[in-house]
Amino acid sequence: MVGTISTYITFKENTAEALKHWQEVFGGELNLLSYGQATLEALPFDPPADALAHGVLTLDNGGLISGGDSIEGQLPIRDTAYSMLYNAESVEDGRARIDKIVAAGGEETMKFEQAPWGGSYGQVFDKFGVMWSISAD
Template sequence: MSIATTTHLNFRGTARAALEHYQSVFGGDLAVVTYEQAGALTDGAEPEQIMWGQVASPEGFRVMAYDVPAERPWEPGVAPFFVSVRGATFEEVEAYWTRLAEGATVLVPFAASAWSPGYGMLVDPFGVTWVLDVAVAYEG
């Protein structure tokens, strides 16, 4: 078992440009999934915005980013990041989720999603937003 934490940056409409910039600085592979590709489009004006994106380099640099959808509040500099925890199995990540969820505000319950056998989002009692998921190979 092993887990990894990654800084998950939040933008509105500029996630792709930010990830491309970080890739130009640190190198590595860029992977992005739009809201349209994920079947999660809630605003017709946002099909090409990034629902999930990542730059990962062989040297160990890793950053994730997404475009906060229009239906969620967002203000630059306010809640500019999440902490992303990824694990290899549902059981492993679910155990972390259960402990982290104590006293937290659950935004998305931990359950299967279109992209992972286990995904959830919560805000802990200290105001930090956590995204936990089971890592799977990217098929896009």
């Protein structure tokens, strides 16, 4: 088996909502497992039954975004020290993804246009505070 890297993100109470939103924007298959559905033995904490234990969005292009709810408090989300990078199939595809994120309450913070390296690039924060870097060759 070849090792891979994928994204795992945690929100306090709405990770499932974020994964559902990203499925609407990027497509793919979504699997969600709440703590109430999980068959777990003893845990070092007492999670609410409806909290997300584990979710996986398998994108049509093979990428993965996974996540679960933070039980012990809110973590800082909005920052520019990291971003999710989406490599669009085309400039039109990149523009369409940004438009979907903005239409759902996001904010385009760097205009999607030709970059110095020749492709197109832009940045948008979604309604959950996650920065998406969108790139297209």
